[in-house]
Amino acid sequence: MDTVTDPTRHRILTGDRPTGRLHLGHYFGTLQNRVRLQGIGVELYVVIADYQVLTDRDVADDLTGHVEELVLDYLAAGVDPARATIFTHSAVPALNQLLLPFLSLVSVAELGRNPTVKDEIAHSRQSAVSGLMFTYPVHQAADILFCKANLVPVGQDQLPHLELTRTIARRFNDRYGAGVFPEPEALLSKAPLLLGTDGTKMSKSRGNAITLAAGADETARLIKRAKTDTDRHISYDPAGRPEVSSLLLLAALCLDRTPSQVADGIGAAGSAALKKVVTEAVNEYLAPIRARRAEYARDRAHLRTVLREGNERARAVADTTLAEVRAAMNSHY
Template sequence: MTTLDDTELHSDASYAASRARSDIIHELIDDPQARERQNLRVLTGDRPTGPLHIGHLFATLRSRVAIQDKGVDTFILVADYQVITDRDSVGDVRAATFGQLADYLAAGIDPARSTIFAHSAVPEIGQLMLSFLSLVTDAELRRNPTVKDELAATDGRPLSGLLLTYPVHQAADILGVHGTVVPVGRDQLPHVEQTRAIARRFNTRYADGEDYFRAPDALLTEMPVVPGLDGRKMSTSRGNGISLCMTADETAARIRKARTDSERRITFDPERRPEVASMLRIVGLFTGEAPEQVADRIGDGGAAALKAGLTTVVNDGLARHRERRAAFAADPAYLESVLREGNTRAREVATQTLDDVQRRLGLRY
């Protein structure tokens, strides 16, 4: 078996090739006739580990809406099984799932044009994973950056089998619904490359060279960096984020309690003043300004003026989303129907895929 090594996963040449394919995909998405000929299908999603925050809004939700609005067949996965890859307690996954769904709809995801489904509702994906596991090596999995990072952070804690096989689970997600385009940042490229390798290996080993699975392409996105209020990556669990489900008062309180420093004049200095720099970046995301421009505008107004300005732009910028989200959250029966219909469609596709795979494996009785 030919395996992916670190060079292939991380080299500049590999990135350049992915970048070139991604540029072509961007052109296809913008060309209705070409898009239809290529029969593109996007697969993307999130783990329901807690409330979505403004980082999700800027980095993924808006781009998904844009792709959907261009007429691309879009599948959005609520990756509930992946919640347990790296934690002992799953929390209230059901509440997180429906909260996530309310944010999807509030952001503009249209269930009539995008298929929203949950891992746990499509068991065929898990069955596909079994055959895909035969197409990868233990060494490949351990070289995956996500797995390597988790191993480095475990401090001696045993690595779960589910986390070790996480890249294969993702491949089953993508190939199970015949996703051909996966929007990712550069750090997630190795997952797409592993999926491409699995698709090729399946075709060679089990499909007599037929291109049953199309090797999916990464749609490299210039995701904006949305830092938390403390300068670190925004995360609900760290308490440094602004969740989309927060009220205006809760947002104001979160920003008011955020740490800054004692310097009166506001400057953009990420190394020396990470908290202030983060707030300036967030303001800029909502206003379209560079953080340096925001800093110059606030000047000697100090931390009070910075926090007041940040509170205003966030609450104004999220007002419409929050209004729509509240309306969806108040109708749980509708949310359940959206997920149920999405689950049904995704399962129909995955069931056909599993049937095709089992026939090629000689497992139809």
């Protein structure tokens, strides 16, 4: 599905790996939609997947800092911890215990074929793939099913992962004769793909992203060095002019206009004028988000409170689900 018709009937699981500050691609791709869903009354769970970065020592060495940066970005974007449950993998033992019975329901071949695993292996900087990395899709299924989420925001490329979650839920229910788990549906994302300043996908690890925490001057510097082309006439042509079109799209998202309207306003003024428009649009749009982030950053104790309370709520839900699983498996001693 691509819309939510009855918000009160849905529970959504979404989240991020704590590998660095979130950027504009994350904001327009997921954060903005989370705030919208929260606003219409959908029950929202947001997992900070700290166990899924243990394979990356560069991140794991400052895990606390990365987790706090994520919480800051969430709060600044408008995720309300009074209405959304923000929690970490490592603080919810019962969630992680679901990994073992779930692994018994899938084959090694199924894991090997999963696009999530293939992508992680392809982008891994390690000489060998760890067992943890190989089980990512099943761990993600535990994230979704522990709270019995019935709707998961995904892009088209993530549908195979969600299908594995549905398979695990169905096989558990079939094997143990109990309708413990729903088969979650996909909430298909219409999020635009924003390119980074180097013309490739915007990514925390590539150094080509404009983070929500970036100041106005840093944003201007990043956009000034963004890749464009030599044609002075600015036009929106995603296939033929991807870098120029991505900048137009970014400005359009911030200005609530279409990319073609932004392009028409620039005309033949060239890439310098385009970058000026984008810089002003981004800085104006992000100004209130950055102000909120700076305010929250002054009270680190509040960040820990948000996590503590979210973890407590998630643990209560996970404990109940694990008790149901044990009863269904006749292992509730």
